[in-house]
Amino acid sequence: MTNIPISLRYAETHEWARRESDGTVTVGVSDHAQDSLGEIVVIEFPLVGHEYRAGDPVAVVESSKSASDVHAPVSGFVIAINTDLINRPSDVNVRPYEHWLFKINPTDLDEYYLLLTPEDYAVKTG
Template identity: 55%
Template structure:
């Protein structure tokens, strides 16, 4: 059974989004996603300054099983990336909710976050 923190919002494509105190949104992949991927061996991070619409491909997570796109769960501009994942991509397996991938300055945070699933809806969506 996956760990699904109640304070996060989730995309159906298995990214999580956390609204930070400064108004930015931190993005990562869910525990369910990392379990499905298996051992993560590489993370392609988006470029700082790149602007995404909700649902745009923003990067790639490669595992021993497959490569999977990471989608931006909300619209916004990339303001930070987790450079630590370059040397320790496996952190996405061991700490999926601490090992974030990128941060966004959201375009319309309230509207976009409201479209994402809460923990209960995500749990239902993944069949748990």
């Protein structure tokens, strides 16, 4: 069974999003996504400082099976990437909810609340 933490929101494209106390949003790929991809071997990160719109492809996760776009769950500016994953991208396979990919400063926080709830995401991936 896929792990779906209740403290997160989810995009239709299998990204998870966590609203931080400072208003930023931390983004990663869901357990369902990493499981479907197989062993992750390379992550192409978004550009820090670049503005993206919700739904835009911003990163690429390459695995032993395929490559998959990672989309911005909310519009905003990328403020950080997880450089720890540059040399160890497969850490996402082990703990996908601990190993985030990037952080975004949203320009419209209302978009966060339009993402899937854990219950809705469970139905989608069920």
